[in-house]
Amino acid sequence: MESTAVDRPDEMRELWDLALRAAHAGGRSVTGPAGRSGAVEWKSSPTDPVTRADRDSDARIAALLSAERPEDGVLSEEAPERPSASGLRWVVDALDGSVNYLYGISHFAVSVAVEERRGRDWTPVVGVVHDPVRRETFSAARGAGAFRGGDRLRVSDPVPLPRALVATEFSYRADSRARQARAVSRILPAARDIRSTGSSALDLCWTAAGRFDGYYEDELERWDWAAGALIVREAGGVTSALGGGILAAGAAAHRELRALLETPAGAP
Structure with missing residues (x-):
C-alpha cells in the first residue's frame, strides 16, 4: 500500500465532517438506558465488559464509513481490522467508558480518528470525541486547531x-x-x-x-x-x-x- 497525504483543505474538511457525523451516529446508540443488563461479554478480563451499546454504536459507525469511504481501512475495538486500499484508515472506539456505562455513570464517549499512512507509520489527521450525555463534541484537524463545538481549545500552560x-x-x-x-x-x-x-x-x-x-x-x-x-x-x-x-x-x-x-x- 502506498503512502498518502491529506493536503487539500477540501479533503480535510470532508474527512472532518464525516468523522463528526460518525461520532454522533455512534452517540445515538449510547444515550439509552445504561446498567448491568447491557453487558454481553468480557474482553481482557472479567472486569473489562462489552455492552450491547458498544456493538450497536460500532455497527452504526461501520455502516456509515462503508457507505461513504469503502476504500479506507477501519481499526476498531469491536470488529476485525479492515485493511486500507486508500492510504487512510479510521480508528474507532465506539464506546470509551464501558464500565461507566454498565454502572449507569454518565461519563463515556465515542471516539473517531482518521489516520494517513506515511511510510510505515500511521499519523492522525482528524480526531473527534463526542460526549453524548453532556452533548459536547471535541474535534481537531491537523494544522487547524482544536475545538469544543465552535469554541477553540487551549491547554493550561504553564502550570507547575x-x-x-x-x-x-x-x-x-x-x-x-x-x-x-x-x-x-x-x-x-x-x-x-x-x-x-x-x-x-x-x-x-x-x-x-x-x-x-x-x-x-x-x-x-x-x-x-x-x-x-x-x-x-x-x-x-x-x-x-x-x-x-x-x-x-x-x-x-x-x-x-x-x-x-x-x-x-x-x-x-
Missing part, C-alpha cells in the same frame, strides 16, 4: 506540578495495576490531585480544554488515544509515548510528569 490536576486510568489486569499504583504514589504527593474518570478519550479532551492539566496512562490501545492525542496537540499541548500508552499535558507539566514517571521503582 504542585498546582496541576492530573488524570490517569488503570489496566484491567491485576499485575499492571500494582505497577500503576506505584506510579500514582510518586505523582500524588507532587500534584494538586489525581482523578480517574473511566474514559481515556475524555481525559485527553479535558486536558485539551484545560479541565485537567495533564493525563497519563501506560497501557492503551490505539483507539483509546488516536483522536484525543491530536486534539491535545492542536490545543497547544505536548504528547509523548509512555510504555504502551501516552502522556499528554501542557509543556511545563509534561516535563515534570515525565521526570516523575521515569523515576525507577523504589527510588526516593
